[in-house]
Amino acid sequence: MQTNRRNFLLAGSAMMATTAATTIGASGQSLAGENRQSNHQVNVSWLGGATMLIDFNGYRILTDPAFGEGEKAYFMGDPNTMFDLAKGPTSRYHARTTPFPGLDISSVDLMMISHMHEDHFDQHAEKTLPKSLLTIVPPADRQKLATKGFENQIALDWGKSKTINTPNGQIMLTALPAHHSANPQINKILGKGNGYWIRFSAGDWRKDIYWTGDTLPTDQVMSTLKLLGKPDILIPHMGAVGTTGPLGQISMGADQVLFMAKTLDNPNILPIHHSTYPLYLEPISRLVEKVDFASTRLDLLAEGSTIMYG
Template sequence: MKRRDFMLSGLGGLGGIAAAATIAHTAGANTPSRAPAAPRLAISWLGGATMLIKFDDFTILTDPTFGEGKEAYFMPDPNAMFDLKTGPTPRFHARNTPFPGVDVSSIDLMMLSHLHEDHFDQKAEATIPKTLSTILPPADADKLGTKGFTNQIPLDWGVSKTIATDNGKISIRAIPAHHSANPQVSAMLGKGNGYWLRFESGNWKKDVYWTGDTFATEEVLASIRRIGQPDILIPHMGAVGATGPLGLISMGAKEVLELAGLLGNPNVLPIHHSTFPLYLEPASHLIAQADVAHDRIDLIAEGSTIEYI
């Protein structure tokens, strides 16, 4: 099986977060001046790995999956047994829940951890404006280009970008993402991204680590240690692949709690669970294994929003 052919689209220190480029944010430039509101970070979970992250009138969409019903998206099934030489047969996958909906005209930036179809599905591809600014792994740039998306910002591991907002800034750094703890399987699935996002306004600051599909390998941990400890950890869960020949290709509750402990036990906002049958382990496993004395789990329902102030 050739590298990156397993999934149809493939996977593609802020203590040195020097901005290699700046994305100007001009929304509200012509509105009357007013005292800035108290800084806050609002994160809405729309199912899967899809989030709306809002800060200072700037809105980020992550890993969009808009499909619904029994044929929500088309992709090989890593949970099924298959011959590693040929890979799994693509099929339609269901969605368990209705898609909460999103106004794509309100999005300022799209961020992709990788291009597997449970992270960027066919309906999202057909719906999202092709000119939308998009941060993504360099390994997926050509593939996204063939889909007609023209405003790409490839971000390799360790590279940072800064977004100027009305009253502050957002710094984004690409973090290594290893789709398996097995290096051979990870290489087969391709090179994806996690992201460290720092939101700042005056003396107010929040650090968020969105893992992407990864495990806490030494390379991942070394990259994070160069930055510090996050306030919020957003892990991809679901224990995908547990029943297939590749083994785990996304974290389960055990791996998430171990990672949180290594990162100083930040708030954990779990995503990439429950939405699709593809995700084998429910979020209830995380709650059952958490130690309420120190594990801070922010478990929210699809379509819900949590604010950090």
Template sequence: MDRRSFMKHSAGIAAVGGLASAVHATTTPAHEVTPAVKVTWLGASSLQIEFNGYTLLADPCFGEGENAFVMGDPNEMFDLAKGPNIKTHARNTPLRRTKLRPPNSVILSHAHEDHFDQAAARELAHDIPIILPPFDVAKIAGFGFTGLDPIDWNETRKIAAGSGNIEITALPAFHSETPQIAEILGKGNGYWITFSIGDWSRSIYWTGDTFGTQQVTDTTTAMGRPDLMIAHVGGVGTTGALGKISMDADDLLPFVATIQPKQILPVHHTTYDLFLEPIADLMAHNTDGALPLDVLASGSSLLLD
């Protein structure tokens, strides 16, 4: 079985216009305002991150309704040699399209269709800059995208955002704690993202689909203590042939204890039935408020200032 097509939809994707289909957003000049990073959760692992006039769109998924996207189902049992049953998946929560801004660039943790769906492939301008894992370049290029910037673990990119800067470093991410399953699913990225203007800076650690393995925690703690940890949870795959391929609450808690983030934003829950563990299970671990947990409704934002 081709690892790259393991969770790939079977139909082709048409390149038609939509969000940012004509002109990319341009960075607007910063005025005399207090620096801040605005993070909007759009459902699943999709995020809109705004800083000093620059908009970064992460893991875009725009499909809605009963047939939101097409992908294999990792929660089912199947023959690993043949791959999963390819089917449509419903979105349970609406996409708050009124919250969307034309993005300056896109960043992908990896290219499974619950992280970059068929609707996003149609709607995004095909020359928009995309930072992504090297493993996924061929797949995304096959959809017609041309502005691809592959970034491997420990590599860094810098983006000018008006008078400020965004620095993005790719970090290890392991989609499974079983090496053979992680290889099948492909090499994805986590990211450490630093936003700065002058002496002011804030940092985000976006985990991607990973577990807190020794390599992940060693690499991440070397970056420092993040102001915000955006963690992919949901306990995907627990009932399927792959085993668990995203963290649940029991996986996240020791990870958080090591990373020591100032805030935690859990994503990758609720939006799709793929996400088996309700977010209430994580919240139940925090009845005493000891975790710096921010649980957002889809379309809501938090501010790092």
């Protein structure tokens, strides 16, 4: 099966027209506050899909940028429909069911990409983001990102780390295995993406976030996590994507997230990658129904909302 692994779900040449601007979003509102935080805390704003703005004492990280709205939010193959695996799915426009909350691009210091399927890096983001933005990227996507003009990259392979000194602390980023599927052949088709362990520290203060990327809790993923210990916050990609197509499930559902959380000694769960697009098949209500609130804290954000971890 000789399919271009990263382009399997990506659009070919279709681009959406958008005007570059400092502030994105129909409302023109920015989620970035006027005053940067001076105390030690991590603020996570969920902007829909896998897009977050993470603020650590004023240093801001943007994840998996997807800014498109409406019926033609982004252009990509559809993993939820039946197709010939040897040829790949037919690319089409995908809808976004919610408005993009808005983002002050000038406030972003670093971009992190789990992988470049276009529900994670869409055409609007490509057109709008400054090409000079420092970006953490999986090695498999380095060339793809460079062809779009983003050359200020740090490629992190599994097990590799990068430490960033900020004005008010330090951030250590470690790339972790992310398996779209439990089937190795499907993983080869879809390409090698990253999860990330993000350690924020300032003096004796520390906060650990595990951002899963698009992964299932495979043996390799879980054995790697056990070596790292318990994160304070688990940020899983959900939606049970692909369950109606030939790829099978390629993002976690509620049962898998709860299994992962239990194995990690029940950190706070902050679910993303749900509800924003019809692409995501499993409703977030499934997780709410299954959580044992006696042992597990579920931090369920509305799009455009922010939670503070001190």
